[in-house]
Amino acid sequence: MTALSQTRHKELRPVRWWLIAVAAMIVAMVLVGGATRLTESGLSIVEWKPVTGAIPPLDESHWIAAFEAYKQIPQYRELNSGMTLHEFKTIFWWEWSHRLLGRVIGVVFLLPFLWFLWRGVLTSELKKRLWVIFGLGGLQGAVGWWMVASGLTKRVEVSQYRLAAHLMLALIIFAAIVWTLRRLSDRAPVLAASRLRVTSWVLLGLTFLQIYFGALVAGLRAGRVFNTWPEIDGALIPSASRLFFEEPWWRNMFDNTLTVQFQHRMTAYVLFALAIWHVIDAIRARAGNAVVNGALWLAASIAVQAALGILTLLHQVPIDLALTHQAVAIVVLTLAILQVERMKPRGAALTERQLDLAVGKAA
Incomplete structure (x- = not known):
């Protein structure tokens, strides 16, 4: 490896650690999503507010309003009609945590990405891959809401088709990051x-x-x-x-x-x-x-x-x-x-x- 290549690989070290962190957060989000599904918490938030939704209910009146909104969907009426506000808070926090983690992943990906672009650290090939990953991440947020929306009107749970699509897209993003990390290495084939x-x-x-x-x-x-x-x-x-x-x-x-x-x-x-x-x-x-x-x-x-x-x-x-x-x-x-x-x-x-x-x- 030449001196220039050694310098370049040193510059790419922060990129590797950044991608490792994003991949680890995706794993965490998949597991939190699994817990959200297993606790049947995924329909507890019936609105999609990409920005203001990061703020949970801050007082009793806001909690009551969120609970009343949940009471309007079939899942509450058919499965959870005796649920208390305290029980609602439990399922709310699972879904809120899942969505918050998605927002955090978006920020953790985007801000360092823009920094690396500004510094000129990334090759054209790597830029293309990372822009695709970023685009898939944005799509994943929309797919998540599309999945939740399937359980808000006629069903008491989300569509299994949309659930599978949501999980598979998350793992495609994860796979793309793992692949990109490996292609950054200088090992011999x-x-x-x-x-x-x-x-x-x-x-x-x-x-x-x-x-x-x-x-x-x-x-x-x-x-x-x-x-x-x-x-x-x-x-x-x-x-x-x-x-x-x-x-x-x-x-x-x-x-x-x-x-x-x-x-x-x-x-x-x-x-x-x-x-x-x-x-x-x-x-x-x-x-x-x-x-x-x-x-x-x-x-x-x-x-x-x-x-x-x-x-x-x-x-x-x-x-x-x-x-x-x-x-x-x-x-x-x-x-x-x-x-x-x-x-x-x-x-x-x-x-x-x-x-x-x-x-x-x-x-």
Whole structure:
């Protein structure tokens, strides 16, 4: 590495720590969002005020007004009609904390980003990536309200479709930050057989799909039924008449609690089997310690996640197990991203030549 490159990497160190902080805050927000869902607190704030909504009720009259607004929606009338003001405050604080954390993440991302732009620290490639991430963050706020709005008029809970979209967008943003962080490193690329790269991409895609199915399970509360394993509805594979009784058939994959839970289970089995195969293939191909260890860690995390999923199901979704299950899902996703990235050629990364040119322009 040249002297100019060393200077450039030193300048990028604050960028790395900033992105790590944002990624950590996104993880925290996903977990707070999970707790908000599990405590059925997500509809406690019936307005979307991006700026003034950061201020909670400050006196008793404001609390009463917020509670009265909540009383107008179906969830209160059909599920919580005996709720006290004290109980309302509990669910209010969960939703308010979730929204506040989203606002804080926006500020923590935007202000340093503008500072780095002004200082000329960022390359053109990095600027593009970060602007896309910022745009996705703004979209996520709108998707969050779109999700909440689905439960304010006719439903007593939010739409499982919109809940899944909200979670997936959060994790896409998280994945983009993790990927960007890895591409900022100056490590040498790991040479690996093309089939290993393909398998790693399939594992990443299946991980996203499995998390999406998990979000549908959560949105439908499908984890609170069929609380047996390995059988489901009294069989290893339920009858087609039970899995696909809704018309058209594909709606069962999103609306039928049995089908949604079954496909979540089956995808877990496929994901675990493929992860084990990836480990064996990496060892047989002599892919190197980085790839083999990455495959081992990924398979181990999937095994832990599967065990947590089974325990969560058997115990009928206690909050502590459910949140741990959600947290480990993020660990699995992170390890899947890292496994893909470590085998990807670095042509699109910030090469030493690009760094030198950027420093020369700044000088």
